[in-house]
Amino acid sequence: xxxxxxxxxxxxxxxxxxxxxxxxxxxxxxxxxxxxxxxxxxxxxxxxxxxxxxxxxxxxxxxxxxxxxxxxxxxxxxxxxxxxxxxxxxxxxxxxxxxxxxxxxxxxxxxxxxxxxxxxxxxxxxxxxxxxxxxxxxxxxxxxxxxxxxxxxxxxxxxxxxxxxxxxxxxxxxxxxxxxxxxxxxxxxxxxxxxxxxxxxxxxxxxxx
Numbered sequence: 001x002x003x004x005x006x007x008x009x010x011x012x013x014x015x016x017x018x019x020x021x022x023x024x025x026x027x028x029x030x031x032x033x034x035x036x037x038x039x040x041x042x043x044x045x046x047x048x049x050x051x052x053x054x055x056x057x058x059x060x061x062x063x064x065x066x067x068x069x070x071x072x073x074x075x076x077x078x079x080x081x082x083x084x085x086x087x088x089x090x091x092x093x094x095x096x097x098x099x100x101x102x103x104x105x106x107x108x109x110x111x112x113x114x115x116x117x118x119x120x121x122x123x124x125x126x127x128x129x130x131x132x133x134x135x136x137x138x139x140x141x142x143x144x145x146x147x148x149x150x151x152x153x154x155x156x157x158x159x160x161x162x163x164x165x166x167x168x169x170x171x172x173x174x175x176x177x178x179x180x181x182x183x184x185x186x187x188x189x190x191x192x193x194x195x196x197x198x199x200x201x202x203x204x205x206x207x208x209x
Contacts, residue, residue, distance in 0.1 A: 057088040063099045066092070066106060070129065073110045082117050082125045090133040094206040097184045102204075105180055106140060108173040109200050113144035116198075120146040126197070133206070137186075140202040149192035157190065177202075 032041035061067040070086065077084040095102060110129065117125040126145040131138070149157070156162055160175040181188045181202055192198040 057086065060091050061088065062091045062093045063095070063102060065099055065103050069103050069107055070110075073107070073114070077114055077117075077127055080114065080118050082114065082127050084127050084129075086129045088129075088131045090131055090138060092131070092133075092138060095138055096205045096207045097180075097186075101180050101184070105177050105202060106142075108177045109140075109142040109202070112173060113142055113198075113200075116144050116147060122146045136206055138204050138206065140204070142200045143197050145197035147198070148194055149190070149198050151192075154190050154192075158188075 032038075058067045058070055061070075074084045074086065092102075106129075110127070113127050117127060122145070124145065126143075128141070128143040130141040130143075133139070158174050158178045160172055162175075178188055181204070185205060187203040189201045189203075190199065191201075
């Protein structure tokens with residue numbers, strides 16, 4: 001079985017799980033309504049609707065490896081109690097980059113965000129992934145609500161060897177991301193604001209027709 005077939009099979013299994021979960025959700029909502037717990041039923045419905053939208057938005061991505069990666073990171077985040085919000089408004093059909101390099105960029109940025117949120121003391125921990133497209137490029141935005149970076153670190157965090165993690169073997173992820181982005185004539189920005197968090201945005205060009 002090819003790598004593409006394996007990815008497709010994984011996505012199909014995830015979709016099947018979603019359909020099975022739908023029946024369970026309907027039973028829960030019906031039970032809450034019978035108990036006249038209307039507010040709880042509405043909140044549960046909103047929660048499940050958001051989860052289903054996330055899964056279906058992943059299916060639209062042409063890069064199957066990236067879709068699987070995002071699905072896995074979503075599950076990993078939720079297992080750690082991190083609220084993961086994702087908004088994908090593009091199929092990424094014309095990204096001018098090898099699929100494996102795009103996966104490296106997204107994986108490193110999300111894993112870095114998960115690490116920071118998993119090790120912060122804040123009760124509200126939010127990881128946001130936003131993917132959209134413009135006339136000539138795509139924008140990938142990853143936001144972790146904590147910690148807040150000082151402006152002096154905006155460039156330093158991309159230096160090879162710089163890390164806030166203990167132990168050996170760290171400090172190369174963001175450096176690798178920047179190298180891949182620049183090699184593919186893209187751009188990467190970082191900003192950090194109180195009340196918002198730290199924002200990484202990667203801009204990648206579209207393939208020319």
